[in-house]
Amino acid sequence: MPFYCQRCGTGLPPSARFCSNCGTVVTAAPPPPGRPLVRPIVGRQIAGVCIGVAQANGWDVTLVRVLTVVGCLFTSGLVGVAYLAGWIGIPEEPIAVPGMPGTYPPGSSYPPGTPGSYPPSV
CATH class of the missing domain: 2.20.28 (Rubrerythrin, domain 2)
Structure with missing residues (x-):
């Protein structure tokens, strides 16, 4: 940027x-404090919105989850709509694979461990 x-x-x-x-x-x-706002893969209960918001702001995830449920009940579902918007709008945490920029090493076959080339010739 x-x-x-x-x-x-x-x-x-x-x-x-x-x-x-x-x-x-x-x-x-x-830079902003804490982590970027993403929905982590590990530790989510439903979609990972509450744990993502809690980690990005340094809050306790249990408190965020309880406030989400209570807020959903007392606002006639408005917080539930915000949760759904977060589910759609907040990106998932990227899966980190050590040493891999997203491609297989040159000379290897795909899927790994299969003999020959991919796609197989018929």
């Missing part, structure tokens, strides 16, 4: 301290 000089609007890399066009000191906003 590029930064922009507030004085002249020049696009700058995130590591820039000064604007290359006008020389103005560039101040970058600190």
